Every structure is written in structure tokens, then in C-alpha cells.
Amino acid sequence: MKRSHDRNAENSRRLKMAASLLVSGTAGVFIARNFFETDKKIQHAIHTSYAVGDDSFCRTMSHLLGPPLLDGNTVETLENGCQIFPAMLEAIASAQRTITFENFVFAEGEVSRRFARALAERARAGVKVHFLQDAMGCNCLHGAEMEMMKRAGVEVEIYRYMKLTRFNQRTHRKILVVDGRVGFTGGVGISDDWDGDADKPTRWRDTHYRLEGPAVAQLQQAFMDNWMETRTVVLHGDDYFPHLPPVGGTTCQVFKSSAGDGGENARLMVLLSIAAARRSIRIGNAYFIPDDLIIRTLVAARRRGVEVEIVVPGPLIDEKLARMVSVSHWGPLLRAGVRIYEYGPALYHCKYMVVDGCWSSVGSTNLDNRSLRLNAEANLNVQDTAFAEEHERLFAKDRAASREITLKAWRRRPMREKVWGLIGSVLRTQM
Structure with missing residues (x-):
């Protein structure tokens, strides 16, 4: 009996040691992967x-950064929420086939409700809507806006949600592409803090950009990069990558x-x-x-x-x-x-x-x-x-x-x- 008791005690000690090592190792991996540069x-x-x-500079940028500089685009500069939000919502309302939207800040409030309603309306109309939201930038992951979009058929994915080894890596991209033809990017967050014309100390001064032309396909590909990682689904074909003829004289990448x-x-x-x-x-x-x-x-x-x-x-x-x-x-x-x-x-x-x-x-x-x-x-x-x-x-x-x-x-x-x-x-x- 004594030998059996000793063996049980030894096994218990080993299990506790293994558990302690596992916890320490997991914590070590979490800290190393998230808070120290390894590359x-x-x-x-x-x-x-x-x-x-x-x-020479243009060729260097084209080859080193990946996608080439392309001719034939137009870029419109939008300043502050009073210009940015109406332009984005108008583009969403015009969608006939697809919407892809990757975002960082999505905060509960009137602005996020406007976007949720617009995306949900298009999804109910039969448009394929894909929304990729960063986990850290959203204070309403399980809020009414998210539930509204999901019920309407919007495909909602949360980036890096509960992935401890990559907890510190976020998507800070702001990408909206409608029908593969019109794109938006810049710095804006979907939040009441960006509303208006930066005319209050509590509002953000910001710029955003409306893009048309061949370079929109490059913006779409940037969305696909994280969508494929998160949803593990490839979105392809003319709905997402239509033929994009030149529409202006601006060279973009x-x-x-x-x-x-x-x-x-x-x-x-x-x-x-x-x-x-x-x-x-x-x-x-x-x-x-x-x-x-x-x-x-x-x-x-x-x-x-x-x-x-x-x-x-x-x-x-x-x-x-x-x-x-x-x-x-x-x-x-x-x-x-x-x-x-x-x-x-x-x-x-x-x-x-x-x-x-x-x-x-x-x-x-x-x-x-x-x-x-x-x-x-x-x-x-x-x-x-x-x-x-x-x-x-x-x-x-x-x-x-x-x-x-x-x-x-x-x-x-x-x-x-x-x-x-x-x-x-x-x-x-x-x-």
C-alpha cells in the first residue's frame, strides 16, 4: 500500500510540474510572439x-513593394467625417454585386448604426457583403449592429479574435471596395468621434480617399489577403475583379x-x-x-x-x-x-x-x-x-x-x- 501511495504521490507531483511548465511555456510564447521583435x-x-x-524610383517601388504603379486612375481626397461618411455610404447604397469592407475602429453610436443599416440593406437586396473587423478596434463585437448585419446575411469576420500567439497583430487597414470598381482607403474610423468637420476638440481631423481605375483591384487584393486568412474562403471572378479600364490620368499603387x-x-x-x-x-x-x-x-x-x-x-x-x-x-x-x-x-x-x-x-x-x-x-x-x-x-x-x-x-x-x-x-x- 505504501508503494502504491508513493507512486500516486510521485505521479501527482509530475503532473503538477508538467502543468506548471505548460503554463510557463504558454506564457513565454504569448509574450515572445506578441511583445518582442523576432524578424x-x-x-x-x-x-x-x-x-x-x-x-528609376517608380520601377523600384513597383518591384520592391509588389504591385506595380498603374496609370489610368482618379483619386478624390475627402476631408473629415462630413465628406468621408456620405461618400462611403453613397457607394455602399449603389452596390449591385459585392461589397468588401475591412476596418479597424467600429464604435457603438450613430455612425456605426448608419453603416450597419446600409450594409444590411444591401445584403437583403442580394448583394454579397463581406465585413472584416479587427477585434481590438471594436467595442461592440456582440452588439446590436453586428447582430443586425449577421441576420441580414452579411458575412462578418473578426480579425485575430482570441488568437493569443498573434494577439498583438491587428488589421489597421481601412478598405472599402464596391462592385470591384470603386474603392476607399485612408484613416477614418467608423465612430461618432469622426463625425462632423473636426470643429470640436473631441472630433478627429482626418483624410480619406475615393479611388477608381485599375488600382482598385490592388485595393481589393489587400482585402482578400486578410479575408482568406480569417474566413479561409477565396472570393474571385468578375464580381470582385471586373475589367477596369482607365478612367483618369493619375498613376497609383x-x-x-x-x-x-x-x-x-x-x-x-x-x-x-x-x-x-x-x-x-x-x-x-x-x-x-x-x-x-x-x-x-x-x-x-x-x-x-x-x-x-x-x-x-x-x-x-x-x-x-x-x-x-x-x-x-x-x-x-x-x-x-x-x-x-x-x-x-x-x-x-x-x-x-x-x-x-x-x-x-x-x-x-x-x-x-x-x-x-x-x-x-x-x-x-x-x-x-x-x-x-x-x-x-x-x-x-x-x-x-x-x-x-x-x-x-x-x-x-x-x-x-x-x-x-x-x-x-x-x-x-x-x-
Whole structure:
């Protein structure tokens, strides 16, 4: 009896040890997969013998980022919810065959109800509607809006829901494609916080883009990338990829970036665009926390005479720590002559970059590690002087509503902000 008791005690001890190791191992995998970088990234400076306006630059972008730059498109810039939401809802209402919609912020309120009703109405009319929503960006995963869409026949999928090893990887893409012919992308969230004209401190200032032409197929493919991963279903044929003849004179490229492909597409695009700048760089970005190589590349641009100006959020921001971490890294930029402005009237959510008055990149990508390395993102690159000039004017308007931060003012910022900026820098890879 004693031997049997000893064996049982030993087996129990081994089971407890195995369970403890399993829990520890699972926790270790969760932390390692979600909070530490495991992929190698570009660490060496990029130098170009060509400018963004040269054919060599366009060929390089076409081959390195994947999809080629395509002629024959039109792009319409939409500012703030008062322009963005009506254009998107009008396109949804016009759908005859398919709607594909990938989204990050979907918050309970009047705006999300409008979109849910519009998508549900089209599904009941026989349109094939596919909605991919990020888990972290939604506060109503089981709310009335989701249930309404599902009952109407909308195929609703939640991205990265309850996947612990990929909990930290999100889809930050904002993609809407109607009948495979009209596309939208940019920075907007489906939330009352984006409604109106950024005329309140609690509203977001943002830009979004309506796209027609051959490049819409590239936007559709970016949606399919995450849909196939999540739903494991291939959507194909003319309903999703119709023939798209030229409709305008704008050259465009839609590229995607995610942790699954090494996460370097967006970062590579930024580095190459800055390295190929010869006259000017204008950046408007909601979360500007560049890594050391991007900072060095911007400083190098200034040293060769490029004018660099950046608009970022001011004290009105939803992520106070992110702002303090951002500010803590401005020293080398300000010393090199980069001009930085903090936007004042409202929350600032724009994500655009204009180089040399001819090359622009707009979309969902922030200039932080989360966008450049972790999130699934999609950006629209535009090689077009008129589009760039429009964004130069847009930048001037944002700059006029901002306060310039000088090197002297940066050095005199409160000690509390300096300390929290340094502490928060430990988490820089997660921002």
C-alpha cells in the first residue's frame, strides 16, 4: 500500500510540474510572439542616385513593394467625417454585386448604426457583403449592429479574435471596395468621434480617399489577403475583379504591409521616399514615433538641403504617453533643421506624406513601429503633381492651425514629460 501511495504521490507531483511548465511555456510564447521583435529589419542607411520623380524610383517601388504603379486612375481626397461618411455610404447604397469592407475602429453610436443599416440593406437586396473587423478596434463585437448585419446575411469576420500567439497583430487597414470598381482607403474610423468637420476638440481631423481605375483591384487584393486568412474562403471572378479600364490620368499603387510578410513594406516605402527626396518632404501623421533609422534618414535629407516639415498632434491626443515618447526623439530632427508643428483645434489623425511635389503616400499607416512592423496596413501611393499640390495646400492649412515647436521650446518642456518620454521609450516597439 505504501508503494502504491508513493507512486500516486510521485505521479501527482509530475503532473503538477508538467502543468506548471505548460503554463510557463504558454506564457513565454504569448509574450515572445506578441511583445518582442523576432524578424530582422533593415538597419543600414539607404542612398539613392535617383529622385522620386524619376522612372528609376517608380520601377523600384513597383518591384520592391509588389504591385506595380498603374496609370489610368482618379483619386478624390475627402476631408473629415462630413465628406468621408456620405461618400462611403453613397457607394455602399449603389452596390449591385459585392461589397468588401475591412476596418479597424467600429464604435457603438450613430455612425456605426448608419453603416450597419446600409450594409444590411444591401445584403437583403442580394448583394454579397463581406465585413472584416479587427477585434481590438471594436467595442461592440456582440452588439446590436453586428447582430443586425449577421441576420441580414452579411458575412462578418473578426480579425485575430482570441488568437493569443498573434494577439498583438491587428488589421489597421481601412478598405472599402464596391462592385470591384470603386474603392476607399485612408484613416477614418467608423465612430461618432469622426463625425462632423473636426470643429470640436473631441472630433478627429482626418483624410480619406475615393479611388477608381485599375488600382482598385490592388485595393481589393489587400482585402482578400486578410479575408482568406480569417474566413479561409477565396472570393474571385468578375464580381470582385471586373475589367477596369482607365478612367483618369493619375498613376497609383496600393501596397499592403503586415507582420506576416516581415512587416517591412511600409517601412521600406518610407525610407526610400525620404532617401529619394531632393527638394521637400511634408508629413502629416497621427502617431509620429520614428525609429532610429528613419530619424537618421530624415536628418540626412536635411543635410543635403531638403526642406522637411512635419505636422503631428498636440496636447489633444488620445495616447498621451505616445506623444511624450514621440517628443523625446525630436532632438536630432530639430537640431538638423526639421520643422515640427503640433496641431491644435482638434484630434489629429491624418496620415500623408508628400515628397518633391510629385510623390505622395496616403492611407492607414502611422510612422510608428506598430504600423511599420506589427499591424496589417494598406497605403495608396500616388505619382501625380496635381494630387501632390493638393496635399501641399492641405498641409499648409494644417500647419496654419498648428504651433511650431522650436529646439529651444523642446529643451524647455516640463521635466515630467521628459521622464515619461524616456520611460515610455522602453515600450517604443509597441507604439
